[in-house]
């Protein structure tokens with residue numbers, strides 16, 4: 309049967325349910341609320357199932373194949389996480405329930421906080437923020453509260469490397485700070501000389517990503533942190549790239565004062581369908597009083613006979629709430645399960661294999677593509693998506709052509725300091741076979757660029773929607789089904 313090409317499948321009079329004849333007296337309906345012109349689709353049950361199954365196949369997901377979207381850590385989401393998240397003790401609870409009836413849930417949150425502290429090397433953690441970006445905003449507000457609390461009100465600047473994710477300057481600006489751009493040196497590290505030249509008592513702090521968005525471990529990290537601390541500034545770590553460090557290095561030990569964790573990246577909770585994510589924030593001992601509250605705490609320790617009792621505590625100088633209730637609890641259950649299933653050894657293996665997979669791809673692709681900062685990478689790396697010999701081909705063409713090979717494109721045009729950047733992050737959950745499939749496709753595309761550049765220019769050829777007008781798609785959002793007028 310051909311795939312239906314129209315969205316409008318409704319047919320007047322068709323229905324998915326038939327009610328038995330009522331055996332109780334009818335009661336009158338409130339006339340004011342009745343509408344005769346409710347344009348709901350009229351469809352049978354099987355039509356609805358087919359419609360949504362068909363739609364689900366138009367999309368691409370990690371359950372279909374490799375998803376090397378750099379910086380996003382699109383790793384496989386283990387099914388056991390989903391199974392545990394569906395336990396009725398987790399799904400059938402309400403945030404306003406009396407504390408003594410939700411002790412298990414609070415214990416899970418408490419343990420997750422403890423584990424994130426241990427993994428990151430921090431003294432305190434809040435689970436409230438709903439995403440990495442909200443974690444950043446939380447962290448910068450904590451930074452500001454810390455300085456103001458000490459009467460240090462003249463600090464107006466946040467330093468941010470030019471390779472940073474756009475959310476870093478956005479979070480700083482939203483918190484009322486001026487952003488000072490720090491250049492990257494030729495090896496892909498923070499330019500230490502420039503940094504030192506702008507370190508003074510106007511600096512509230514720096515936001516750094518390590519490994520950075522070039523996928524490189526910043527070799528200047530210790531002197532950078534020292535330079536900022538020396539002038540009284542704080543160091544915010546963008547934890548989006550923690551997957552490379554798990555069980556190997558702890559950001560807190562490096563001197564990072566505040567960091568967000570992206571549970572939907574490092575800890576395998578789904579990125580799905582626009583959310584929800586989760587971006588807990590860890591802080592050093594000097595900052596725990598400023599964390600958003602309330603925070604789950606063990607309010608009574610218990611003993612052999614009485615279990616501990618968990619409740620909520622508001623940190624003394626808290627910046628306040630950043631999220632209603634306690635954050636995205638379902639994501640906490642998944643991340644908790646992921647950490648529990650791996651254990652410390654397993655988490656270290658995650659990082660080792662993520663780095664190994666990225667270096668394998670880099671080693672196989674560096675002869676075909678130009679690598680602007682070519683050294684051993686961490687969990688991801690950045691290629692240039694262009695060749696001198698075929699100037700008409702840009703990174704976007706390569707990405708669109710990858711879709712014809714059934715592969716989700718890498719991240720395009722980020723970081724901004726690389727022309728036509730293709731940022732590739734395979735993650736640890738890809739086998740050698742799928743890595744090889746990706747390399748084969750990338751090599752074929754490099755060959756096609758020279759022999760049939762139009763195949764790239766016109767790609768994708770195999771997808772349900774061909775090349776979209778990305779500006780129009782962003783500027784003229786159509787987010788819901790619009791009923792078609794029927795005569």
Ligand SMILES: *Cc1c(COP(=O)(O)O)cnc(C)c1O
Nearest residue numbers: 379439440441473475546548570
């Ligand atoms: C993903 C990402 C963020 C933002 O995290 P969200 O959870 O998407 O809000 C910030 N910085 C970097 C480097 C990232 O990759």
